[in-house]
Amino acid sequence: MPRVKHQKHMYKEEVLEYSKEELRFGTPEIVAQYRAKKLKCNCLLEVGSSIGFQTFPFAEQCKHVIAVEIDRTKIERARKNAKLLGFTNIYFVHGDALEKKTIERVKDICEDRKLTINNIFLDTERKPDEKERSLKTIKPSIPKFLELYSHHSENIAIELPPHMQHEKLKPLPEHEKEYISLNGHLNRLTLCFGKLKKVNTSLVLLPENKRIEKKDNKNQLKQTKEITEEHKYLHEINPAVIVSDLLSELFPATQLFATKKKLYLLSSRKINSSLLQPYKILEITDKDNLTDALNNLNTDKITLRGNIAQDEYFNLKNKIEKDLRGKNKYDVFFFDNIIITEKL
Numbered sequence: 407m408p409r410v411k412h413q414k415h416m417y418k419e420e421v422l423e424y425s426k427e428e429l430r431f432g433t434p435e436i437v438a439q440y441r442a443k444k445l446k447c448n449c450l451l452e453v454g455s456s457i458g459f460q461t462f463p464f465a466e467q468c469k470h471v472i473a474v475e476i477d478r479t480k481i482e483r484a485r486k487n488a489k490l491l492g493f494t495n496i497y498f499v500h501g502d503a504l505e506k507k508t509i510e511r512v513k514d515i516c517e518d519r520k521l522t523i524n525n526i527f528l529d530t531e532r533k534p535d536e537k538e539r540s541l542k543t544i545k546p547s548i549p550k551f552l553e554l555y556s557h558h559s560e561n562i563a564i565e566l567p568p569h570m571q572h573e574k575l576k577p578l579p580e581h582e583k584e585y586i587s588l589n590g591h592l593n594r595l596t597l598c599f600g601k602l603k604k605v606n607t608s609l610v611l612l613p614e615n616k617r618i619e620k621k622d623n624k625n626q627l628k629q630t631k632e633i634t635e636e637h638k639y640l641h642e643i644n645p646a647v648i649v650s651d652l653l654s655e656l657f658p659a660t661q662l663f664a665t666k667k668k669l670y671l672l673s674s675r676k677i678n679s680s681l682l683q684p685y686k687i688l689e690i691t692d693k694d695n696l697t698d699a700l701n702n703l704n705t706d707k708i709t710l711r712g713n714i715a716q717d718e719y720f721n722l723k724n725k726i727e728k729d730l731r732g733k734n735k736y737d738v739f740f741f742d743n744i745i746i747t748e749k750l
């Protein structure tokens with residue numbers, strides 16, 4: 407069986423069939439490999455398999471994979487792709503996972519091959535342009551899916567849009583929210599049921615393969631409305647830490663600085679963490695004194711950050727830089743005050 411290649415975007419050299427759209431919604435290879443190892447078992451049922459970006463890593467780890475997909479074109483592509491890769495342990499089922507016919511077909515495959523489904527994975531379909539995520543628009547319906555499939559196995563992993571509000575998940579049975587950050591960006595949210603649930607919330611960092619579990623920590627970070635002389639470092643935060651609500655657990659000795667758009671951490675010491683981008687605070691100033699402050703710091707070029715509208719960016723940057731005479735490059739945050747910083 408050929409190995410699935412470890413490339414940035416998988417299977418590029420494998421001449422597999424897929425459309426731009428299918429690639430866009432397909433699972434990135436590092437995530438697919440991570441998940442396949444996590445769900446490794448004798449027989450796995452995958453629902454919403456599309457053209458196979460997640461199915462093939464599953465088929466490398468599991469002895470048998472049953473892959474269900476509602477879209478005929480996609481499942482035909484997946485079949486061709488599986489053949490190209492030499493997989494013989496995937497049983498494809500075309501149909502709506504919630505329909506009796508499809509459930510019967512899955513049952514027949516299990517009976518014919520004397521298989522018991524150990525783990526189930528559902529990758530849901532969601533509207534690409536929704537402003538606010540809702541369980542109601544997700545296909546197939548998750549409560550219905552759980553009702554129909556839990557008797558096969560209670561060990562179910564369901565992928566959801568990562569920005570789904572926690573409140574909206576409350577009606578679902580007990581589960582772990584596993585957030586995945588890929589290369590510093592929030593990439594996936596997987597709900598884990600049954601034995602796949604270890605804690606209430608976790609964060610997995612890839613490619614580092616580091617897992618952080620949320621304990622029942624009731625501490626809240628102190629919030630500040632203003633950056634002052636006591637703050638020496640400002641940190642941008644990987645959004646995955648914010649949605650997984652792990653800030654106070656991971657960085658207890660910091661203060662939270664919230665603007666309309668974004669959260670930052672402030673501290674008296676630099677924090678070394680792959681989850682944060684630190685900036686050393688050099689000067690706190692205002693609009694009237696900005697040019698002098700930058701020239702005192704021997705500045706030549708600046709990157710603007712904070713509350714800057716995209717269409718104002720270059721005008722403002724050029725206007726400030728034309729009066730600068732130095733050789734240093736600094737990052738300038740526009741909040742109520744203006745904070746000149748050095749990116750570390």
Ligand SMILES: C[S@@+](CC[C@H](N)C(=O)[O-])C[C@H]1O[C@@H](n2cnc3c(N)ncnc32)[C@H](O)[C@@H]1O
Nearest residue numbers: 432433454456459460475476502503529530546
């Ligand atoms: C996000 S895509 C899956 C992507 C896939 N995991 C990958 O990595 O390429 C979700 C898939 O679920 C399928 N789907 C949606 N509703 C379904 C249903 N009721 N039964 C089976 N498949 C369904 C869609 O056709 C779509 O291919």
